[in-house]
Amino acid sequence: MERDTTEPCVEDLPGERARAQVAYHHATAAPSTYVYEFVWDYTAPADGPFCTDIDGNVLLDFTSHVGAAPLGYNNPDLRSRLAAFDLVDPLKIAGQDFYAASGPPGDAPIPGAADLMDRLTEVTDGMDTVFLSNSGAEAVENAIKICYDHTSGEYAVTFHGAFHGRTLGALSLNRSKSVYRREFPEISGVHDVPFCTDRSCDATTCGCGFFTDDGSQLRRMLDPETGFVPPEETAYVVVEPVQGEGGYRFPSDAFASELAEVVETHDLLLVADEIQSGMGRTGEFWASDHYPFDPDVVAAGKGLRVGATIASENVFPDETSRLSSTWGGGDVLACAQGALTIDVIREQNLLDNARERGAQFHETMADETLPGVVDVRGRGLMLAVEFDTEARRDDTMAAALERGLLTLGCGHKTLRILPPLDATAREIELGCSLLGEAVRAV
Numbered sequence: 001m002e003r004d005t006t007e008p009c010v011e012d013l014p015g016e017r018a019r020a021q022v023a024y025h026h027a028t029a030a031p032s033t034y035v036y037e038f039v040w041d042y043t044a045p046a047d048g049p050f051c052t053d054i055d056g057n058v059l060l061d062f063t064s065h066v067g068a069a070p071l072g073y074n075n076p077d078l079r080s081r082l083a084a085f086d087l088v089d090p091l092k093i094a095g096q097d098f099y100a101a102s103g104p105p106g107d108a109p110i111p112g113a114a115d116l117m118d119r120l121t122e123v124t125d126g127m128d129t130v131f132l133s134n135s136g137a138e139a140v141e142n143a144i145k146i147c148y149d150h151t152s153g154e155y156a157v158t159f160h161g162a163f164h165g166r167t168l169g170a171l172s173l174n175r176s177k178s179v180y181r182r183e184f185p186e187i188s189g190v191h192d193v194p195f196c197t198d199r200s201c202d203a204t205t206c207g208c209g210f211f212t213d214d215g216s217q218l219r220r221m222l223d224p225e226t227g228f229v230p231p232e233e234t235a236y237v238v239v240e241p242v243q244g245e246g247g248y249r250f251p252s253d254a255f256a257s258e259l260a261e262v263v264e265t266h267d268l269l270l271v272a273d274e275i276q277s278g279m280g281r282t283g284e285f286w287a288s289d290h291y292p293f294d295p296d297v298v299a300a301g302k303g304l305r306v307g308a309t310i311a312s313e314n315v316f317p318d319e320t321s322r323l324s325s326t327w328g329g330g331d332v333l334a335c336a337q338g339a340l341t342i343d344v345i346r347e348q349n350l351l352d353n354a355r356e357r358g359a360q361f362h363e364t365m366a367d368e369t370l371p372g373v374v375d376v377r378g379r380g381l382m383l384a385v386e387f388d389t390e391a392r393r394d395d396t397m398a399a400a401l402e403r404g405l406l407t408l409g410c411g412h413k414t415l416r417i418l419p420p421l422d423a424t425a426r427e428i429e430l431g432c433s434l435l436g437e438a439v440r441a442v
């Protein structure tokens with residue numbers, strides 16, 4: 001497969017083999033787990049955003065595995081670095097449990113957990129300490145645990161539309177679809193306020209209900225005199241700098257400034273959930289880097305291949321075993337992949353590329369006349385198209401897939417587009433053209 005010339009080519013999707021594979025998967029998978037009908041053939045050619053499914057269809061994948069594969073398929077740089085790792089040695093795949101594997105610092109043949117943590121502190125301003133875990137939800141769990149521990153507070157604030165994962169602690173912070181939370185027990189004391197729905201609003205034009213005559217609902221809720229959540233008993237405010245599952249919602253400057261001001265006024269810990277928006281997706285390493293608020297704790301995952309809770313050392317508990325995990329940080333291979341992914345993003349200036357290709361997407365879509373499209377938004381390569389109805393969004397995703405373009409839904413009427421961070425101009429043009437065709441066909 002030649003990345004520079006490949007075009008998507010779909011015969012039948014889902015094809016016979018994909019349908020059989022999905023049925024086989026469902027035979028043992030918990031019934032409520034969602035499985036895409038696209039079945040990637042990892043033995044077949046794949047390069048950048050192009051992959052082949054098990055029926056031989058060639059697809060342009062603009063989902064990057066929900067952001068978990070920021071470098072797309074078979075990134076040559078990542079592959080050649082990982083190939084240097086001889087997986088045959090069982091010590092190298094034994095995992096790292098409680099061992100500080102893979103040293104000595106700086107000249108380990110393959111980067112391990114310590115290297116990954118070191119890289120993460122390099123890309124995260126003012127933070128010097130990391131706890132590794134197995135998933136995004138665990139990164140959030142540990143983020144809020146350290147905040148409860150650090151402050152002894154019993155209250156917390158989250159935002160309407162939020163999604164932070166599916167473990168019990170993390171789901172208590174969720175305010176997106178009811179399916180995630182309904183009837184599950186929750187941690188108490190979590191209050192919510194509206195999240196910005198209009199990225200260009202200010203306090204006077206805001207339509208989401210966040211702003212009020214006397215400031216904002218957040219400010220009002222935490223007012224020591226008249227509010228109902230005592231700031232000195234509040235452990236944290238948790239925010240997705242850009243809401244993912246909730247509909248790719250980008251906060252306005254006014255919203256971001258008000259959040260920054262309120263957490264500063266009350267000296268509250270701010271947790272940024274960067275699991276979807278981080279790792280360069282928006283053209284900065286963390287999406288928070290675009291905004292005036294400074295998180296005290298960052299939760300990351302997906303493209304890292306492990307979960308990571310990042311903060312200053314003083315926010316973490318000192319007591320041994322207060323935080324721990326047998327498989328925290330996965331195995332050496334997972335840590336290596338996370339660390340090398342960060343290296344490739346930095347060495348290949350993929351933040352710049354994400355910004356440039358994102359701008360290209362906007363310019364190209366602005367030239368299209370797209371019936372039923374009510375908004376095209378995004379930062380870097382965290383992109384979204386919102387439709388007038390859910391049905392039109394769903395039909396457009398299906399029509400795009402028929403043309404070989406893989407996309408994802410989010411929110412209720414929005415389609416998300418996450419090309420790999422090294423997407424080329426040709427690939428963005430191709431994706432826009434297939435998307436435009438799909439919209440018009442619907």
Ligand SMILES: Cc1ncc(COP(=O)(O)O)c(C=O)c1O
Nearest residue numbers: 135136137163164165244275276
């Ligand atoms: C913003 C956000 N937080 C948390 C999670 C949970 O991550 P994981 O699925 O790795 O547990 C996700 C997953 O999509 C996410 O988008």
